[in-house]
Amino acid sequence: MDQSYHPVRGRAERRACWTLAAAAVFVPTVLAAQQPPAQQQRPAMPRITVLGTGPSNSLTDVPGLKVGHYTRTDSGYRSGTTVIRTEQGATAGYSQMGGAPGTKETDLLKPGGQVRGVQAIVLSGGSAYGLDAASGVMQWMEENKFGVFVGAGVVPIVPAAILMDLGRGGDFKKRPDASFGYKATVAASNQPVKSGRIGVGMGAGWGMGTASVKLSNGYTVAAIVGLNPAGSPVDPRTCLPYGLFLEIDNEFNLVQPKAEECQAANAGRGGPNDGSDSAPRNTTIALVATDAPLLDLEAGRMAEIANAGLARSIRPIHNIGDGDTVFGMATTPFTTQLSNADLQAVFNAAADVLGRAVVHAVVESKQVGSSRMGYCQQYPSACVKRK
């Protein structure tokens, strides 16, 4: 890591390593507006830049994480569960901003409590019923002896959040239960995760998205999101995703869609621009993760700051019918306190990578059954450069 960690001491040195795009994200602090008196010299701040996406541009670019989905579209089902699990446990925190949350084991994530780590986190469809999926994850964890050791056995720590997809395509009564969580856990691997209509994204308005980023301080930050907001991730004036400006290396590869496609989508029903659903039927749930060693309160702060990524990619956000909940997870045990510069870079990266995960959900989720039409089906002219 040391070779990519640049303390900045002089103006010439600072200029020499100026990188335009990354600068606005991580180096707002480099150039001085005027000459400060000597006693107010700015403290030397390490300059941390974005190197690019991680190898798979997905959540599993964070070492130590496995991701598994279980999805059903048969027998009246159209929902699913996504499990993010660790072998070693991970430090975790969360932020809850929407007005209609459905969560389990989140109070335990408040800093200062006994438990500072989790075995897994569950993102699921099924509204409050879907929280049962976490029980299946706990069952697998108990069978495999992952959890907090307490005398005769283990208690696995598996926080969960749900989104509201009941009756949106599938039958109201067909929703994730413990078996979904168990099977998603069995399926979990460290293989690349593909955004689309799978797991937590199957019943969600806009599907599931994931993205990652590699920072010059050596850390990776990644996100996964189940996208079901009351607001819209697509700007009705351009018919492009709000979060498109966060793009790294042409990962979305969109062009301005034709005016007639945009007009038709805005006028018609069921288009991606009409907002996801009515107030009681929404929620965006997400997880941001890093291999930076964080305290539990820092993992929580990372989740809190990541809300800025939702605000930049969805509008309006945190509505009364949204249960918006973001988990933060750090897979490396806390050893020494990170510098403010490292923390800030990781937190800001969490915001941007979550915004990018939202855009991936939008552009990569295809229509399944009566679900929302895929973005590239709705706006083929926007997607001509995509394979």
Added chain:
Amino acid sequence: MDQSYHPVRGRAERRACWTLAAAAVFVPTVLAAQQPPAQQQRPAMPRITVLGTGPSNSLTDVPGLKVGHYTRTDSGYRSGTTVIRTEQGATAGYSQMGGAPGTKETDLLKPGGQVRGVQAIVLSGGSAYGLDAASGVMQWMEENKFGVFVGAGVVPIVPAAILMDLGRGGDFKKRPDASFGYKATVAASNQPVKSGRIGVGMGAGWGMGTASVKLSNGYTVAAIVGLNPAGSPVDPRTCLPYGLFLEIDNEFNLVQPKAEECQAANAGRGGPNDGSDSAPRNTTIALVATDAPLLDLEAGRMAEIANAGLARSIRPIHNIGDGDTVFGMATTPFTTQLSNADLQAVFNAAADVLGRAVVHAVVESKQVGSSRMGYCQQYPSACVKRK
């Protein structure tokens, strides 16, 4: 109000009153993606739209508010104080997100406490020293018998937040004190507020901005901001403000600046794109206000949601060296509970109006002494359509 408050019951009716731009903001819920089974009919949601800015497009468009500034640029000063006060008291709450806040009397704003209203709120330069400005506001309030009556006298409730402008142009030791607060209170009026380098904005990196919006449910929402973020409100790739897309009725009237101006600003020091300052020298402080009758906890939620407006207009946001604090204020006493639709419209409007206030600060603050160059000085080609 009743005539602009449209309960929406049928699809035809919903289509008939579809308005493109406002739809993405306040009516993400109108059109259904598919036919839900009968038992899952969406509840009728009133449709609330943006009518336009308020008459002055500033904070005083909210009835019941007076705004006053006191600014010094003589004798080594370059700082100031802004006071937002009420005659009747106002319900208030707040949200604190940045990593380096300077605040006074904010614990009192937590919901459920004894005091549910405030006489005034102070936004000031001067870092933690500048909190003294609130004492001068209290002095004026005591002299004029505004406050909580307690036996022999009154105790005025005057929460305050500061931003860090010490030594940035002015002398480090020349900072707002009680006299600033007193004089700003005396100067306060319900006249239109002009964005620019005044009051809390004098020493701030990007000045002070204000904006308002009028909703079809009859309520006005407005914001004021002292803009001094570690992040940047200008996108370095376009050299346009991030929050430009929130514009109402050409209020900013910018065009794409010439590439050479953008390049020069990104390469040079002191340009608007270099981020405001080093980590220990920042903070964005703001107030969002409405004449909707809110509970204290709702005023706090309005402030919390308004952070989305900061996230959309400043990047990165809520850094470790930012003391970002947003106050929420409701000038109409709580009588009956607002509908979810009304609350959601007011909260989302608070986010957007705060984002617009940020852009007003950027484009309307001019250079004073050694302060940052004004946006239109830096990018004259972006401002050719502005008078």
